[in-house]
């Protein structure tokens with residue numbers, strides 16, 4: 001196992017940090033969390049769904065496959081977009097899932113464009129207020145915005161808090177009441 005000094009840990013970006021501790025995708029709550037989110041989402045075959053910060057497009061593909069909906073999957077990272085495209089092709093979902101670049105803080109869509117807007121474990125990497133406002137802006141009236149994030153179940157030691165808030169989730173508040181590992185409908 002690789003052992004890093006504190007200074008080396010501090011120099012890692014969130015993804016290298018997670019890779020170092022053996023995680024390939026940061027997905028708080030795992031599949032259970034996605035299922036909880038999908039159970040709250042009113043997705044049908046007629047829905048236009050936006051998955052922001054789609055990562056490797058696992059959820060986007062699942063939505064297209066399960067509900068027959070049209071899904072637009074956006075991410076800011078070229079590597080994720082590449083992997084997402086490859087996964088969509090491998091799943092034969094190219095007609096249903098469109099992958100494109102996009103920043104959660106400046107989404108490249110007109111207002112009111114989507115029925116359901118999803119962001120799983122993304123706002124913690126961005127200006128959360130701006131991200132929430134963008135997610136709501138592109139969601140059509142009567143639609144839904146659903147986001148999943150981390151929370152502390154118990155207060156961690158100071159050093160763990162420092163690493164988590166400084167390295168992994170720079171946009172997370174350190175206030176327990178404002179960090180959450182749950183699916184929260186913001187609109188709908």
Ligand SMILES: C[S@@+](CC[C@H](N)C(=O)[O-])C[C@H]1O[C@@H](n2cnc3c(N)ncnc32)[C@H](O)[C@@H]1O
Pocket residue numbers: 025026027028052053054055056058074075076077080102103104105119120121122125126
């Ligand atoms: C923790 S991963 C979650 C991936 C996926 N949503 C999931 O739950 O499996 C966070 C994703 O958000 C993307 N991301 C980070 N900042 C972003 C931003 N400002 N706009 C869009 N995507 C962003 C990352 O590239 C990464 O793919």
